[in-house]
Amino acid sequence: MSQSNPLTFMPSTETVFQRVGENTMVVNMGPQHPSTHGVLRVVCELEGETIVKARCQIGYLHTGMEKEAEYQQYHKCVVMTDRMDYLNANGNNLAHALAVEKLLGCEIPKRAQYLRVILAELSRIASHLVWLGTHALDLGAMTPFFYVWQQREMILDMFEMMSGVRMMPSWIVPGGLRGDMPEGFDKKLLQFLDTFPKELEVVEGLLVENPIWKERTYEVGVLTAEQALDLGCSGPILRASGVPWDLRKTQPYSSYEDFDFLVPVGEKGDVYDRFLVRIAEMKESCKILRQAIEGLPEGDFRTSDRKIAPPPRHELDTSMESLIHHFKLYTEGFRPPVGEAYAAVEGPKGELGFYIVSDGTNRPYRWHERPPSFMNLKALEVLAVGRLIADVVAIIGSIDIVLGEIDR
């Protein structure tokens, strides 16, 4: 499907800026730059060291997941969601499951909802930890990276305990979860919740009052609330600009209304505020986790509708009907009624939603993710203008992008 002229693949800056000023020069940052968190290419027009114009070039990781999904059954689409935002696999699974369940109109047992919250909040902490480590590393603070990686390792261990997979569990599926919480999981989680806040304080202490850190982040990349809304920025970026908007509070899903937690907001909307908001969010997530694991209700971990979720293993030996359901589910999948649905969750990076159109068959007619990083990335082009080139690194870090999600 590609043209025969291979020369067009050469990356050129002329195609990005049609006209470059007389006293300015164009510097290409990425796609292999270590601070772009993946394969992002930022083309900057500079006057001295000041940025006049910046444009983001993306698509290096485009794998056509949305196209692929149109040929897959719903339960097979789940594994693709993990690989979009690979730092927040459970959050993506959750958003997808909610959208499909909205299409199906099925109810999920309370226990499954609580377990989903536990997985999603652990993912949020893990995602924020990676952000904190790499963001600090970008700005020259190496030590926090080692501390946060240690903590993230413990979260990944918990995912492994639950699902057998460390990074891409695919454990939250339409209809509930793939399996129940294993024995000893709660003990491990509570142990983590006891030690993690102290470890986080150590990292926090390294940065919060650090004069170099403040110099690099304070009043850098200021995004006003008006701008943030206009650009479609969501999540910690929007909240750092002073808008107390969190889908977990405002449009609760998966039983978030049961939990008591606060929504941290910033005042200035600069890089430092975004840093503080994310740190505070991790602490709030710990609160949610403790409430969820201590108040975990008894019950089933998936819906009892056998057309959507498989029957328990022991029933397969005794019940013909269960065997048929199991076979039909894994060969044909389920068929949601004709219609469309959008469901969004508050991911670590912002509003993470799935828009799915069903034509009544077992495959989605259109399957689309609203990637928070994709919308947030536009803010970089706005924030970089007038700043020094070194600040671009700080701004990219503070936006917290994942290219797997931007390109899909």
Place this chain on the structure above:
Amino acid sequence: MGELVLQTDSLEERKLREALPNALVKAKVHKGELYLCVRREQIREVAALLKNDPELEYRFFSECVGVDYSRWEHERDLEGRFEVVYNLLSLKLNRRVFVKVAVDDGQKVPSLVPVYAGAEYPEREIWDLFGIVFEGNEQTQRFLMPDDWVGHPLRKEYPLGGEDVLFAGGERGPAVEDIAMPHAGESFEGKTGTEEVSGR
């Protein structure tokens, strides 16, 4: 002004019918969400109204999505091959509204960039993957696809797999694995996603 006949009892529809009487084609509530189907030419006015009305304040531009309905066999809200669905959010009302426009090949949708700056990226993505042109946000360079790519992959007639690959000897053709293991939906032998094998 005569009596307003509303299809839904929503504030959004009432406001829209009062201010832009010709813009609205259909309004519906589907699975608890409000959908407003409007005329393509007036999408910018509709968006500006929803954003600036002090009682609505749809200030958060969530995203816009393209859908290719060329293989759709059920009832539709609008006429036209493609639909662009704008997802707007009001922080004041804590409510979402989906605004839909229909567009055919060769037609243009007015770009929403003057109203919402955030519309730029999703519109570029829709152009890249569907080939829908946005007036005021016309692009010459690919966004997600490689620079030399031909075609718009999310169109329904576009095959899954079986792309032309340039081999070392200068030969072109589909990759070997694709020939050896054709799976549902591949079309380099004239098969497309509508074939029986794909389940559609």
